[in-house]
Amino acid sequence: GAVVSQHPSRVICKSGTSVKIECRSLDFQATTMFWYRQFPKKSLMLMATSNEGSKATYEQGVEKDKFLINHASLTLSTLTVTSAHPEDSSFYICSAYLAGGPVRTDTQYFGPGTRLTVL
């Protein structure tokens, strides 16, 4: 089946630094990737929709300048948390759609997630 990887799986950084998280579709091309954040005891929150070759669409309340998303190719999207603070500590998950198929929820494949800890 389709595989989505994320790198790194865990990252610890100091407050004020920037962290880049990669999301790759390993055996298929994804025109659309989604970035989610999971808060403790809460649901997955959709942060933004990343379309290859265009600007990401951010959900309400998500700071565009803080969470930079780049979808440079059909197999790679990156999320950069800029000037990270302890409150940014969370579990970040990406998902990818198969290119060419309908943008339907049943063709969405999730990455394993990245645990970010900001000290």
Next chain:
Amino acid sequence: DQQVKQNSPSLSVQEGRISILNCDYTNSMFDYFLWYKKYPAEGPTFLISISSIKDKNEDGRFTVFLNKSAKHLSLHIVPSQPGDSAVYFCAAGRDKIIFGKGTRLHILP
């Protein structure tokens, strides 16, 4: 405003019995509904889905039921197995999905 609600944060079921996970939604425009299973520190994995034109979908031990008039769906797992212990997320949407808060299922030996 929570559009997808899972009102039970946790559920314990004896191994071999039926597990029933419930989910309610508020948006009548949703036309696709899914269940995801998530183990700690892993991304959610797709389990089963159902479109709004159906009221039941079955896949092995997993069956999802949809009651559109009540805006309610449920996931039945039978028989429950130890490996089913996980957090289950209900999700609904049209072009993008919205997740519920999840229900932690414990399968007791």
